[in-house]
Amino acid sequence: MDEMKKRETLILEWMKELGKDIVKNKDEAMEIEEKTSFNDLVTNMDKSVEKELTSRIRENFPTDRIVGEEGYGDDVDTLDGTIWFLDPIDGTLNFVKQRENFALMVGVFVDGVGELAAVYDVMRDKLYSARKGDGIRCNGQTLEKPESLPLSEGLLATSSVLMVNEENAYVRELGRQSMGVRALGSAGLEVVEVAKGNVVAYMARNLKPWDIAPGVVFMEELGMKATQFDGSELDMLSSNHAVFGTEPAHKEIVNSHNSQ
Amino acid sequence: MDEMKKRETLILEWMKELGKDIVKNKDEAMEIEEKTSFNDLVTNMDKSVEKELTSRIRENFPTDRIVGEEGYGDDVDTLDGTIWFLDPIDGTLNFVKQRENFALMVGVFVDGVGELAAVYDVMRDKLYSARKGDGIRCNGQTLEKPESLPLSEGLLATSSVLMVNEENAYVRELGRQSMGVRALGSAGLEVVEVAKGNVVAYMARNLKPWDIAPGVVFMEELGMKATQFDGSELDMLSSNHAVFGTEPAHKEIVNSHNSQ
Numbered sequence: 001m002d003e004m005k006k007r008e009t010l011i012l013e014w015m016k017e018l019g020k021d022i023v024k025n026k027d028e029a030m031e032i033e034e035k036t037s038f039n040d041l042v043t044n045m046d047k048s049v050e051k052e053l054t055s056r057i058r059e060n061f062p063t064d065r066i067v068g069e070e071g072y073g074d075d076v077d078t079l080d081g082t083i084w085f086l087d088p089i090d091g092t093l094n095f096v097k098q099r100e101n102f103a104l105m106v107g108v109f110v111d112g113v114g115e116l117a118a119v120y121d122v123m124r125d126k127l128y129s130a131r132k133g134d135g136i137r138c139n140g141q142t143l144e145k146p147e148s149l150p151l152s153e154g155l156l157a158t159s160s161v162l163m164v165n166e167e168n169a170y171v172r173e174l175g176r177q178s179m180g181v182r183a184l185g186s187a188g189l190e191v192v193e194v195a196k197g198n199v200v201a202y203m204a205r206n207l208k209p210w211d212i213a214p215g216v217v218f219m220e221e222l223g224m225k226a227t228q229f230d231g232s233e234l235d236m237l238s239s240n241h242a243v244f245g246t247e248p249a250h251k252e253i254v255n256s257h258n259s260q
Numbered sequence: 261m262d263e264m265k266k267r268e269t270l271i272l273e274w275m276k277e278l279g280k281d282i283v284k285n286k287d288e289a290m291e292i293e294e295k296t297s298f299n300d301l302v303t304n305m306d307k308s309v310e311k312e313l314t315s316r317i318r319e320n321f322p323t324d325r326i327v328g329e330e331g332y333g334d335d336v337d338t339l340d341g342t343i344w345f346l347d348p349i350d351g352t353l354n355f356v357k358q359r360e361n362f363a364l365m366v367g368v369f370v371d372g373v374g375e376l377a378a379v380y381d382v383m384r385d386k387l388y389s390a391r392k393g394d395g396i397r398c399n400g401q402t403l404e405k406p407e408s409l410p411l412s413e414g415l416l417a418t419s420s421v422l423m424v425n426e427e428n429a430y431v432r433e434l435g436r437q438s439m440g441v442r443a444l445g446s447a448g449l450e451v452v453e454v455a456k457g458n459v460v461a462y463m464a465r466n467l468k469p470w471d472i473a474p475g476v477v478f479m480e481e482l483g484m485k486a487t488q489f490d491g492s493e494l495d496m497l498s499s500n501h502a503v504f505g506t507e508p509a510h511k512e513i514v515n516s517h518n519s520q
Contacts, residue, residue: 163443179298180420185440185442
């Protein structure tokens with residue numbers, strides 16, 4: 001079995017297993033800490049899931065490097081070699097407040113190119129995964145490529161921050177050009193919405209490499225777009241204002257951003 | 261068996277049965293028409309579900325009156341007697357574009373007072389229901405009353421229109437006071453989010469009686485609030501700018517609206 005196939009098989013097993021632990025323990029008393037602000041949270045569950053994944057990856061793939069949201073990975077400042085991007089609970093605020101609508105996310109890149117991705121909607125037991133060149137699946141079943149629709153024929157997913165901040169008038173205008181806006185509060189689940197064709201695009205500011213890694217792979221597999229708001233390439237070592245979408249919706253968003 | 265109990269038993273059975281039909285037929289070619297604008301849609305499925313419910317209600321409760329979104333009900337201009345409010349597919353745009361995130365909704369009022377309510381999240385097979393004085397259930401299991409949290413300790417659900425229109429700056433400010441905004445695109449599912457405590461409030465403009473009927477009953481059962489944005493009573497014969505929420509979040513929204 002080649003090494004990437006082994007990574008795929010193991011990570012999908014581990015995600016299902018850790019998802020079961022999350023479901024089992026989610027109603028226990030939780031330790032919640034604020035990170036940068038009152039709505040940027042981390043729980044003991046985020047930490048324990050990342051620790052566990054990190055330790056299994058190190059055991060099985062000792063030369064791979066790891067970039068994890070909670071900091072149990074490595075200090076990574078180049079994209080050389082095989083890098084795992086881990087987000088143990090994407091949508092921690094939903095996890096804390098709703099006990100649903102969060103995801104466990106993993107992406108694997110080799111020399112800066114996305115090779116593997118998985119987003120696990122834990123509470124609905126739906127595991128979306130992709131391997132470069134092999135399409136995208138939900139619980140093993142291949143998803144169809146969505147229609148390549150413009151904003152006027154689809155829904156636009158966006159973030160709470162983009163919706164509530166006054167300065168983003170062009171995003172509200174994009175919302176008015178679309179059939180409607182949607183906001184779930186999880187970059188992982190929202191990129192899945194794009195991949196399923198439920199929305200024609202998703203845009204959000206300040207997404208970290210672990211937030212965007214699966215989306216990059218999913219879009220590539222579906223012939224869809226993933227860039228910064230200005231159309232430039234995403235940076236897997238930094239923070240990104242990222243848009244994922246169909247070719248026409250992506251173009252409308254980038255043009256609108258650049259002509260502000 | 262008293263008549264209201266009979267209504268409850270039958271409607272919950274019918275909703276499950278019609279939900280199965282929707283799931284079975286949802287991938288068939290659909291007839292889609294625009295109602296008032298390019299994002300206000302109706303499908304043959306909305307119509308056939310409402311027709312079917314209307315005919316069963318008439319057969320079993322011949323003196324009851326019916327107010328249905330698609331117009332198969334009666335001309336109702338008083339709230340006297342027993343009135344059924346029917347929304348065969350709430351979130352038709354989601355139904356058309358996503359084939360999920362829509363709900364089948366029913367409310368029964370007697371002399372203007374909410375007695376029965378049900379919201380069926382068809383694709384997730386979750387039927388939320390309430391009977392006056394008997395609490396609220398999901399698939400028969402009683403839901404706990406959510407904590408009575410203010411905006412600063414919870415999420416705010418709102419509509420696409422409120423988010424994208426420039427004139428609603430106070431709604432964006434409310435969003436900034438909250439931990440984040442969420443938008444699902446279905447009044448029925450969003451009022452369920454309030455009832456579950458997933459969000460502390462939901463607010464949307466121009467909601468029709470069939471959009472708000474279940475929410476009115478749910479909030480009453482949970483000791484939560486349901487009014488117009490200005491704090492005045494909801495009108496079950498007209499269109500409403502409606503807010504549903506915990507007592508503190510509701511008060512913050514009404515105060516903010518009224519001090520614009």
